[in-house]
Amino acid sequence: MKSNLLQKISNNDFTVGIIGLGYVGLPLAVSFAEKKVMTIGFDKSLSKVEKVNSGINYIGDVSDQELSEAVGNKYFKATTDFSRISECDAILICVPTPLDQFKKPNMEFIETACREIGQNMKKGTFICLESTTYPTTTEDFMLPILERESGLKEGIDFWLAYSPERVDPGNKQFGTRNTPKVLGAMSDDGLVLGKAIYGYAIDQIHPVSSPKVAEMVKILENTYRLINISLINEMALLCGKMNIDIWEVIDAAKTKPYGFQAFYPGPGIGGHCIPLDPFYLEHIAKKFNFDLSMIHTAGHIDMMMPHRMTLKIASALNRQQKAINGSKILFLGVAYKPDINDERESPALKIIDEVAQKGGIIHYHDPYIPTIATTRGLHFNSAPLTSELLQQSDCVVITTSHSVFDIDDILKNAKLIVDLRNAVKIASDKVYKL
Amino acid sequence: MKSNLLQKISNNDFTVGIIGLGYVGLPLAVSFAEKKVMTIGFDKSLSKVEKVNSGINYIGDVSDQELSEAVGNKYFKATTDFSRISECDAILICVPTPLDQFKKPNMEFIETACREIGQNMKKGTFICLESTTYPTTTEDFMLPILERESGLKEGIDFWLAYSPERVDPGNKQFGTRNTPKVLGAMSDDGLVLGKAIYGYAIDQIHPVSSPKVAEMVKILENTYRLINISLINEMALLCGKMNIDIWEVIDAAKTKPYGFQAFYPGPGIGGHCIPLDPFYLEHIAKKFNFDLSMIHTAGHIDMMMPHRMTLKIASALNRQQKAINGSKILFLGVAYKPDINDERESPALKIIDEVAQKGGIIHYHDPYIPTIATTRGLHFNSAPLTSELLQQSDCVVITTSHSVFDIDDILKNAKLIVDLRNAVKIASDKVYKL
Numbered sequence: 001m002k003s004n005l006l007q008k009i010s011n012n013d014f015t016v017g018i019i020g021l022g023y024v025g026l027p028l029a030v031s032f033a034e035k036k037v038m039t040i041g042f043d044k045s046l047s048k049v050e051k052v053n054s055g056i057n058y059i060g061d062v063s064d065q066e067l068s069e070a071v072g073n074k075y076f077k078a079t080t081d082f083s084r085i086s087e088c089d090a091i092l093i094c095v096p097t098p099l100d101q102f103k104k105p106n107m108e109f110i111e112t113a114c115r116e117i118g119q120n121m122k123k124g125t126f127i128c129l130e131s132t133t134y135p136t137t138t139e140d141f142m143l144p145i146l147e148r149e150s151g152l153k154e155g156i157d158f159w160l161a162y163s164p165e166r167v168d169p170g171n172k173q174f175g176t177r178n179t180p181k182v183l184g185a186m187s188d189d190g191l192v193l194g195k196a197i198y199g200y201a202i203d204q205i206h207p208v209s210s211p212k213v214a215e216m217v218k219i220l221e222n223t224y225r226l227i228n229i230s231l232i233n234e235m236a237l238l239c240g241k242m243n244i245d246i247w248e249v250i251d252a253a254k255t256k257p258y259g260f261q262a263f264y265p266g267p268g269i270g271g272h273c274i275p276l277d278p279f280y281l282e283h284i285a286k287k288f289n290f291d292l293s294m295i296h297t298a299g300h301i302d303m304m305m306p307h308r309m310t311l312k313i314a315s316a317l318n319r320q321q322k323a324i325n326g327s328k329i330l331f332l333g334v335a336y337k338p339d340i341n342d343e344r345e346s347p348a349l350k351i352i353d354e355v356a357q358k359g360g361i362i363h364y365h366d367p368y369i370p371t372i373a374t375t376r377g378l379h380f381n382s383a384p385l386t387s388e389l390l391q392q393s394d395c396v397v398i399t400t401s402h403s404v405f406d407i408d409d410i411l412k413n414a415k416l417i418v419d420l421r422n423a424v425k426i427a428s429d430k431v432y433k434l
Numbered sequence: 435m436k437s438n439l440l441q442k443i444s445n446n447d448f449t450v451g452i453i454g455l456g457y458v459g460l461p462l463a464v465s466f467a468e469k470k471v472m473t474i475g476f477d478k479s480l481s482k483v484e485k486v487n488s489g490i491n492y493i494g495d496v497s498d499q500e501l502s503e504a505v506g507n508k509y510f511k512a513t514t515d516f517s518r519i520s521e522c523d524a525i526l527i528c529v530p531t532p533l534d535q536f537k538k539p540n541m542e543f544i545e546t547a548c549r550e551i552g553q554n555m556k557k558g559t560f561i562c563l564e565s566t567t568y569p570t571t572t573e574d575f576m577l578p579i580l581e582r583e584s585g586l587k588e589g590i591d592f593w594l595a596y597s598p599e600r601v602d603p604g605n606k607q608f609g610t611r612n613t614p615k616v617l618g619a620m621s622d623d624g625l626v627l628g629k630a631i632y633g634y635a636i637d638q639i640h641p642v643s644s645p646k647v648a649e650m651v652k653i654l655e656n657t658y659r660l661i662n663i664s665l666i667n668e669m670a671l672l673c674g675k676m677n678i679d680i681w682e683v684i685d686a687a688k689t690k691p692y693g694f695q696a697f698y699p700g701p702g703i704g705g706h707c708i709p710l711d712p713f714y715l716e717h718i719a720k721k722f723n724f725d726l727s728m729i730h731t732a733g734h735i736d737m738m739m740p741h742r743m744t745l746k747i748a749s750a751l752n753r754q755q756k757a758i759n760g761s762k763i764l765f766l767g768v769a770y771k772p773d774i775n776d777e778r779e780s781p782a783l784k785i786i787d788e789v790a791q792k793g794g795i796i797h798y799h800d801p802y803i804p805t806i807a808t809t810r811g812l813h814f815n816s817a818p819l820t821s822e823l824l825q826q827s828d829c830v831v832i833t834t835s836h837s838v839f840d841i842d843d844i845l846k847n848a849k850l851i852v853d854l855r856n857a858v859k860i861a862s863d864k865v866y867k868l
Contacts, residue, residue, distance in 0.1 A: 135676060135678060136676070166690060168692070168693070171692070173692070174691055174692055179690070179691060180689040180690070180691065182686045182687075182689065204689070206686050206689045208682055208683075208686050209679070209682060210678075212676070212678055213678055213679065213682050213683055213686065214686070216673065216676075216678050216683045217683050217686040217687045220669060220683055220684070220687045221687050221690055221693070221694050223665065223669070224662070224665070224687075224694055224695070225693060225694075227661060227662070227665050227728070228658070228661070228662070230728060231657065231658070231661050231728045234726060234727065234728055235654060235657070237724070238715075238719055238722065238724045238726065239650065241722040241723075241724055242569060242570070242646070242650075242718075242722055244569060244644075244646055244647055244650050245643070245647065248642055248643060248647050249642075249647055249650045249651050249654055250654070252616045252640050252642050252647065252648070252651040253616075253651045253654045253655050253658075255614040255616065255638070255640045256600060256613070256614070256655055257608055257612075257613060257614065258602070258605070258607070258608055259602070259655070259659060260655050260658055260659075261658070261695045281672075284676075285672055288672065288675040288676055289675075290671070290672050290675055292668060292672065293668065293731045293734065293735065294661075294664060294665045294668055294728075294731055294732070294735070296731075297727045297728055297730075297731040298728070300727065301727065301728070
């Protein structure tokens with residue numbers, strides 16, 4: 001069974017199925033198709049599937065040309081029909097793993113994917129999860145569903161592995177192909193197969209001894225980021241009280257040629273990794289009677305950041321004898337990081353929510369995000385960034401530092417700027433920095 | 435006054451005084467003397483002063499040849515006579531800033547240095563503190579003492595600055611000269627003078643806008659390290675419970691080509707920077723009604739690490755139906771990091787203390803540290819590392835991974851190894867890893 005599949009892989013006579021055509025799955029599918037691997041993309045969303053099949057790209061990290069080539073030359077097709085899993089020799093799962101409102105893992109997407117796979121897969125299929133999740137998910141959560149639904153046996157009839165995605169939206173240097181990939185399988189055979197399969201899409205595979213090691217790797221990477229962003233955010237708040245410019249401190253610390261990596265403060269963490277992944281670990285740690293105090297503390301800092309930023313806006317307005325209530329407040333940038341069109345978990349939305357609740361009259365401008373809905377369900381449309389809008393606002397808050405923003409123009413026209421991203425490098429009385 | 439001193443500096447017709455001839459002061463003095471700057475080293479310790487003047491080196495980061503050349507060619511002399519401060523055009527303060535038992539800053543060395551300087555300095559002296567301390571120390575703590583004791587005025591009669599030392603003992607790549615130096619002065623004149631003076635000893639100076647920014651820079655650098663070591667130590671404890679090899683996880687995470695810096699777990703933090711510096715910041719933050727929760731949590735993890743390591747030793751012995759009480763326990767390495775002869779704040783000492791208290795029969799071997807005294811005042815001598823000693827020990831604990839240790843030999847002869855440093859890379863039943 002294994003040598004049969006291995007032969008098919010080495011002849012490039014095999015089919016890869018990718019479940020979930022989002023930020024992770026779509027670039028991965030394109031990467032396989034580029035190497036002329038037959039690739040089927042599965043997604044519940046008919047609109048995504050139709051877009052893909054028409055060659056219409058909706059992900060920043062994939063170029064329109066890459067997608068249209070992959071689709072045009074027939075190596076990549078998308079479908080909503082999960083019964084076609086039976087056509088696949090390898091299934092790579094790239095579904096979301098969100099947290100619920102209480103920061104508990106929502107495993108339903110993985111569970112559904114496993115059911116669909118178990119009910120449809122043929123014997124001799126390699127299955128690999130890419131979604132970030134708590135360690136033990138592959139072996140303790142997925143395996144029982146797959147074996148139950150399929151009646152097949154892992155290690156004999158199919159192989160199960162875990163390989164965390166490392167997608168960094170907007171990263172121009174490192175994409176799917178040239179970012180090394182960690183892979184842990186339940187058996188040696190699974191590892192051999194996984195390496196052979198991923199070898200088509202990814203330059204360098206780093207094997208580890210088990211799925212749970214690979215699961216922990218991804219969480220460590222993003223927990224490292226959470227912890228360090230939280231530290232620098234807390235330091236920034238203290239520096240604010242001590243009248244020390246945190247940005248100047250970081251620039252100087254960066255001159256240390258070893259043992260330091262710079263992180264920058266901001267209005268809070270955002271996106272679909274850092275605000276989520278560490279809490280997957282916190283969840284499973286409880287089962288082992290273990291309290292992850294660093295993650296807990298970091299989470300505490302991050303939860304309060306948007307509120308603290310609202311207080312900064314109030315303090316800045318207070319200098320001009322104004323209150324939030326009744327003031328026109330313009331937010332520049334609502335994406336969770338610069339130059340992308342993704343506002344998931346963005347702190348800007350939380351700050352807007354709170355400022356609106358306190359009676360602020362909200363406008364926002366984001367060149368990449370035409371409309372937003374806040375957590376409380378408020379809806380806004382991006383306003384054109386005109387000199388009049390800047391002049392008429394009591395306070396301009398820079399929440400995301402998109403590189404297209406004309407800082408000189410903003411500085412010229414705004415009455416008051418709360419700069420949460422060190423976008424305005426020039427010292428000015430009307431700039432209130434984080 | 436300023437242009438007079440600047441002229442002397444540019445002609446190399448000036449004298450530098452360095453207060454404190456330890457890990458920071460001695461290499462700095464040698465670095466100045468190498469460039470033929472007249473350098474006087476001040477220290478209260480007659481024995482250190484006599485050693486220096488005899489060309490006897492006692493610091494790992496200075497070579498014997500460098501010191502004997504500096505002393506031999508008369509550019510560097512040491513003295514216990516602080517009245518000779520009056521001969522100096524620049525005074526660089528490299529005294530210890532320890533914490534007391536309650537983790538509160540002990541400022542007495544800085545205070546004494548400032549008194550001696552204030553009472554002895556001539557007009558037109560540049561003064562710079564290098565010791566790590568809480569932000570505001572230079573301006574709020576040192577300045578009043580210096581002005582009161584001297585009757586002189588900063589910015590007119592003398593100049594005050596802060597420039598944190600960045601010495602990393604044992605670092606072969608980065609030493610005093612080629613590690614960029616951050617410098618913040620109270621006045622523009624002070625900054626110009628400081629840059630000119632330090633230019634003789636250090637390749638690259640990074641100026642910042644004030645002493646307190648420079649003070650914060652150093653604390654940020656070491657707080658970053660404390661936080662990340664604490665995180666990885668906590669992760670290691672959880673991985674132990676989940677039967678995941680943390681070292682394998684880190685090795686795999688390191689393959690991420692951006693946004694990750696590897697830290698390694700161990701029995702606890704040690705040395706004279708990381709266990710101290712962040713708590714200087716925690717101290718001053720209180721004055722600003724600010725709770726540094728990340729440092730607090732990290733401190734909590736680090737305080738419990740030696741105790742947790744004692745429990746690891748007990749667990750390992752328990753596998754062999756033995757208790758700590760009455761067992762012979764051999765500790766390998768007591769330095770706080772590999773290949774150095776410094777056991778200050780070393781977690782090994784704390785573990786030894788606790789294991790001894792629980793009735794363990796203690797032996798230790800460290801090729802660089804012939805005797806130790808634990809916090810509770812127990813004294814031990816390093817035992818020769820023989821096959822017999824290894825064989826006769828119920829448990830061998832690797833507390834510091836000196837590169838001279840013959841791991842194969844230890845593995846061959848020991849009955850049981852508790853490896854707190856991932857020194858034994860081979861899997862073995864008798865090895866109990868952190």
